[in-house]
Amino acid sequence: MKKKIKYIAGLTLIEILIGIVVSSLMMAAIYSTYSIVNNTYNQVVAKAKISRSSRDLIELLIRDTRMAGFKYYLGTNAFGYPKETYLQFGGGETTIQKSHDPIVIIPAEQDGLGHSLSDVIEGFGGGEGEDDSLPENAEADKIAEYKSKCCDKIHIVYDDFNQNDKTQPYKRYKVTYYALARVDGGEKRYAIYKSKIGWKQRKTNESDLSWPVEGEWVADCKQCYHNQLVRDYVDDMEFIPIGKEGQKIPYPNPATDEGRANLYNVRAVDIRIAFKSKKDFFRSINPNRSLKGFSKDPIEFNDRKLRDNVVVTVYTRNIGRDFN
DSSP: OOOOGOOOOOOOHHHHHHHHHHHHHHHHHHHHHHHOOOHHHHHHHHHHHHHHHHHHHHHHHHHHHHTTHHHHHHHOSSSSOOBBOOOOOOOSSSSSTTOSSSSSEOGGGGOOOOOOOOGGTTTTTTTOOOOOOOTTEEEOOOOOTTTOOOOOOOEEEEEEOTTTTOOOEEEEEEEEEEEEEEOOOOOOEEEEEEEEHHHHHHHOSTTTTSSOSSSSEEEEEEOOOEEEEEEEEEEEEEEEOOOOSBBOOOOOOOSSSHHHTTTTTOOOEEEEEEEEEOOOSEEEEEEEEEOOOOSSSSSOOOOSEEEEEEEEEEEEESOOOOOO
């Protein structure tokens, strides 16, 4: 006897279609939630990358700025070295090449962009092996179509000591932070570089009884380097000198009368660096996105990059203080 199929349980076509529609809506809601969470996560990661990569440059600037004007005092010793530095000091000179002043700032509007060794070493570039060329894929000119007014430049001078160097135990270095335009990777942008030269005032022989009284800046010391890339994808770098009363003072610069008068009035330096992401961050272009500096008008950017300002105040520990 055949079974009657009218009592067999099941789903009608309409019920199946309703189930598919409900499942599709649930999947769409889950995917939308996932997309939002994933995009938020990617934005947080992108911001963290900018913060992490910018921290290295900021720490370098903080360390070197605090060292500005430092002089090593050895005191009475068994090595036969002078108690304090014997190195020639050129303070208040009229050129940066001769200057030993602790901090010199060249603002962007005074050709702060770019740097060459001939800027800090008088007559450099004419000798054998003296290469003053730009690094690969870099330009010293401003990017014409770029709205950023990049970038200030800073020279920092400080002393050091090496007891194992018997012909010149006292050291002096001048480090320079500057920006160059980069044109590789299909995108023009700015990058921060660092250069370091040394003061050479060395005995000819260890047995010499007297220490030399004159020296010169050189680029071939063991600790020297030039055009070392520190941070890529930068929009601006700004330095503001702060005086005794906490006010902004003219840029310390031996090449100008006003700047020369403020070479030793610097008590702190406000540092602002504007970083940008390597990849597109926003989904769309918003012409209202802008970046503001200390003393510069806001700059609007019509792209999808993420930009962020990192601002620190660094106090100079060794300028304008009497330690006697």
